[in-house]
Amino acid sequence: KLYDLSELGYPIKLGEAYGAPAFKAWVEKGYAYISTARVEIDSQGGYYSASASIWVVDITDPEDPQSFSYIWTPDIATGFHLTEEYAYVIGGDLRSAFGETGNSYWMIVADNNDPEFPVVFRTLDLPGQGLHVTGDRGVVYVAAGQAGLQILRPEEGEALNILEGEDFEAPTTVLIPDLPTSRIIATPQPTIWPGTPTPNYLFLTITPTP
16 A cells, blocks of 8 residues: 655555555665565464565556566565665565564575566575665675674675674674775664563664765
């Protein structure tokens, strides 16, 4: 659903597109990129996700949004970053989509040169829960929970460096040196994990700086 929020106290619904249940959305250059999946019940009464994707919706006319394409994903997407050539998607299983500790985490890279027919050409495993992804000039940065900051060249399948969560003491801000960008800063944030009395996970947010 799309709303006009020019008056925050009186949001006005403009348009709506129908698809699978949505978990998260990102808006880039006239398109909405929506994390979707069907939630199914297995024979043991447990839940799992099926037909997961990034659903691309053309919202250039917000009163008439149109389904444009899909980027098929291994499971539910929790982070998204778009460049001129590539779409980077991170995610995990159904539990991780609801903020719990999941069993598997991943990144996919899709060729976005033809946005109507994006092609996934690489899938990488992540050592921790992907919370945020951004990138610059071929280097991608993933905040991966307790696993720290993952620095990757996904097109080449290369891990440049791994900074573990315990390498940081909040509220220290760390500038990543000797990379083809000087604009990425990782800021650790201690987080209380449900059911524990003290912070035991150190999550990283990645913020572009001028």
